[in-house]
Amino acid sequence: KAGVTQTPRYLIKTRGQQVTLSCSPISGHRSVSWYQQTPGQGLQFLFEYFSETQRNKGNFPGRFSGRQFSNSRSEMNVSTLELGDSALYLCASSLVWTPNSPLHFGNGTRLTVT
Amino acid sequence: GIQVEQSPPDLILQEGANSTLRCNFSDSVNNLQWFHQNPWGQLINLFYIPSGTKQNGRLSATTVATERYSLLYISSSQTTDSGVYFCAVDNNRKLIWGLGTSLAVNP
Numbered sequence: 001k002a003g004v005t006q007t008p009r010y011l012i013k014t015r016g017q018q019v020t021l022s023c024s025p026i027s028g029h030r031s032v033s034w035y036q037q038t039p040g041q042g043l044q045f046l047f048e049y050f051s052e053t054q055r056n057k058g059n060f061p062g063r064f065s066g067r068q069f070s071n072s073r074s075e076m077n078v079s080t081l082e083l084g085d086s087a088l089y090l091c092a093s094s095l096v097w098t099p100n101s102p103l104h105f106g107n108g109t110r111l112t113v114t
Numbered sequence: 115g116i117q118v119e120q121s122p123p124d125l126i127l128q129e130g131a132n133s134t135l136r137c138n139f140s141d142s143v144n145n146l147q148w149f150h151q152n153p154w155g156q157l158i159n160l161f162y163i164p165s166g167t168k169q170n171g172r173l174s175a176t177t178v179a180t181e182r183y184s185l186l187y188i189s190s191s192q193t194t195d196s197g198v199y200f201c202a203v204d205n206n207r208k209l210i211w212g213l214g215t216s217l218a219v220n221p
Contacts, residue, residue: 035209043200043211056207088155097207100145105157 002027004093004106012112018079021109025072025093031055031101032074034066037088037108046089049074050097078111086113116141116205120212127191127219135186135215137201145204146177148186151214152197160186160199191219 005024013019025032033048033056045058049068066076072093078085088108094101117140127133137146148160161168161175163184168175172191177184188195198214 033207033209042213043202043209045208045210048207058208090157092157100162102159102162103147103209104159105149108155110155 004091004104006089006091006106006109008109009107010110010112012114013081014114015081015083017081018077019081019111020075020077021089021091021111023074023076023091023093023106025074025091026104029093029095029104030072031094031097032068032072033092033094033103034074034076035090035092036060037090038084038086043090046076048097055097081113083113085111087111116143116203116210118201118203118210118212120199120201120215122215123213125215125217127217129191129193129219129221131191131219132187132189133191133217135188135199135217137184137186137212139182139184139201139203139210141182142179143203143205146179146184147202147204147209148175148184149200149202150195150197151200157200188217191217193219193221195219 031050034046037043048056068074090108092103092105119138145164163177165179172189174187200214202209202211
């Protein structure tokens with residue numbers, strides 16, 4: 001069974017640009033969540049989607065948005081990039097949207113903003 | 115909001131040594147999970163442990179929810195155990211993460 005796939009693995013963007021990251025969950029998993037990891041702030045929850053609906057959102061500005069498609073694949077978008085958006089963005093999938101459903105993480109997309 | 119503190123922040127071991135990592139959290143939580151992030155950034159779920167004790171090979175974890183802490187035990191450490199260990203508490207499906215314990219196991 002294929003794991004969680006995130007594309008691309010690496011991205012370099014310039015301040016002010018926008019970026020779209022993609023996450024394909026494990027087959028059959030319907031919940032996808034996104035996390036930002038930086039050396040200073042550690043891992044922070046961005047948002048979670050289940051059945052194409054955003055179920056939870058972290059404390060990030062509106063420049064960070066996401067969506068989930070009918071096949072459970074998810075994308076997150078960051079507009080008007082800032083230097084501080086440089087981070088490892090991790091996606092996780094789980095079978096259902098309950099606290100008891102273990103999370104499976106992808107390898108992440110490393111975004112560098114110059 | 116809920117605070118999660120992990121200790122120690124850094125740990126260096128010789129192969130074969132045992133260690134205990136601690137995670138304190140500031141409020142009641144639905145769940146607690148331990149993760150290992152390898153040097154390539156991959157996060158692996160080790161334990162899903164809201165309370166009690168679980169064991170998986172050389173690793174075991176204990177959560178005392180009433181006292182708001184969890185412990186991760188690593189026995190007979192191996193170089194492949196190197197990486198960062200995170201605990202994360204579930205606050206209504208928002209995982210709140212500690213800053214991790216960075217473990218280096220030397221041969």
